[in-house]
Amino acid sequence: MSYEARLSVYRTETPVAGLVLAHGAGAGQKSAFMIAAARGLAARGIVTATFDFPYMAMGRKVPDKGPVLEAAWREAIDRARADDGFRARPLFVGGKSMGGRIASQVAASIAPPVAGLVFLGYPLHPPGKPAQRRDAHLPAIAQPMMFVQGSADAFGTADEIRALLPRLSRGSVLHEIASGDHSFKVPARTGRTPSDVMKDVLDAVASFVRAVL
Numbered sequence: 267m268s269y270e271a272r273l274s275v276y277r278t279e280t281p282v283a284g285l286v287l288a289h290g291a292g293a294g295q296k297s298a299f300m301i302a303a304a305r306g307l308a309a310r311g312i313v314t315a316t317f318d319f320p321y322m323a324m325g326r327k328v329p330d331k332g333p334v335l336e337a338a339w340r341e342a343i344d345r346a347r348a349d350d351g352f353r354a355r356p357l358f359v360g361g362k363s364m365g366g367r368i369a370s371q372v373a374a375s376i377a378p379p380v381a382g383l384v385f386l387g388y389p390l391h392p393p394g395k396p397a398q399r400r401d402a403h404l405p406a407i408a409q410p411m412m413f414v415q416g417s418a419d420a421f422g423t424a425d426e427i428r429a430l431l432p433r434l435s436r437g438s439v440l441h442e443i444a445s446g447d448h449s450f451k452v453p454a455r456t457g458r459t460p461s462d463v464m465k466d467v468l469d470a471v472a473s474f475v476r477a478v479l
Contacts, residue, residue: 270341271317271338271341271342271345272317272318272323273286273315273316273317273342273345273346273349274295274296274304274315274316274317275313275314275315275349275351276304276305276307276308276313276314276315276316277308277313277351278308278309278310278311278312278313280311281311281312281313281351281355282311282312282355282356282475282476282479283311283312283313283355283356283357283358283381283475283479284312284313284314284315284346284351284352284355284356284357284358285307285312285313285314285315285357285358285359285360285384285475286314286315286316286317286342286343286346286357286358286359286360286369287300287303287304287307287314287315287316287359287360287361287362287365287384287386288316288317288319288339288342288359288360288361288362288364288365288366288368288369289316289318289319289322289361289362289364289365290361290362290363290364290365290387291329291363291364294318294319294322294323295316295317295318295322299362299449300316300362302464303362303386303464303467303468304316306464306465306468307468307471307472310468310469310471310472311472312358312471312472312475313351313352313355315342315345315346315349315351315352317338317342317345319334319335319338319365320334320338329364332368332371335364335368336368336371336372336375339359339368339369339372340372340376343357343359343372343380356381356478356479357379357380357381358380358381358382358383358384358475358478359372359373359380359383359384360383360384360385360386360412361384361385361386362386362387363386363387363388363389363421363448364389366383366384366385366386366387366388367385367388367389367400369383369385370383370385370388370403370404370407370411371403373407373409374403374404374406374407375403380409381409381475381478381479382409382410382411382412382437382474382475382478383407383409383410383411383412384411384412384414384471384474384475385411385412385413385414385415386414386450386467386471387414387415387416387419387421387448387449387450388413388415388421388422388427389421389422389448390421390422390426390427390430391421391422392421393420393421394420396426401430404430404433404434405433405434405435407434407435408435409435410435410436410437410438410439410474410478411434411435411438411439412438412439412440412441412470412471412474413427413438413439413440413441414441414443414450414467414470414471415427415440415441415442415443415446416442416443416445416446416447416448416450416452417442417443417444417445417446418445418446418447419446419447419448420447420448421448424440424442424443427440428440428442437477437478439474441467441470441471441474443463443466443467444456446463450463450464450467451463
């Protein structure tokens with residue numbers, strides 16, 4: 267079975283920018299989170315495209331090797347730029363967990379002409395292994411970056427991300443989800459529902475995009 271980065275595009279009547287958003291390691295572009303994020307961003311004036319990495323498109327559970335993931339990301343960027351909804355508009359890239367990390371590796375290695383990057387739960391290190399960092403390439407990225415990070419994220423807390431910001435490009439910011447885990451789930455005692463948290467996340471991303479523009 268051959269692979270091509272087939273985009274699902276969520277359009278808006280008055281787009282201010284475009285965003286290509288990649289899924290995390292365990293769930294593809296049709297997961298509830300990815301659909302809600304893409305629809306919500308489109309409703310906020312950001313035409314959004316999602317895609318599946320090759321292993322997900324082919325029904326496998328184990329993610330592809332880095333070069334394969336990066337090649338899929340580059341193809342997705344090319345396809346988005348050829349779409350009428352994205353053409354001649356500022357383009358942002360990012361994703362959930364692994365999807366965002368691979369976007370950052372592509373941005374650091376080939377410097378694609380994008381306006382900024384959005385990370386929804388950046389996997390700074392494996393859970394319980396804070397010394398195995400995945401941030402060495404981030405200072406090489408020239409564009410502003412937004413990290414939406416839970417304060418209780420086992421893959422890297424908001425405080426850990428906050429400590430990175432002085433080394434990163436101008437305009438890079440952190441939006442902390444108080445008590446949130448890697449999936450932005452918060453304890454019931456906070457009184458916040460999943461819908462409340464998602465609205466907070468998407469409002470923050472839309473504000474970041476407009477601030478960059």
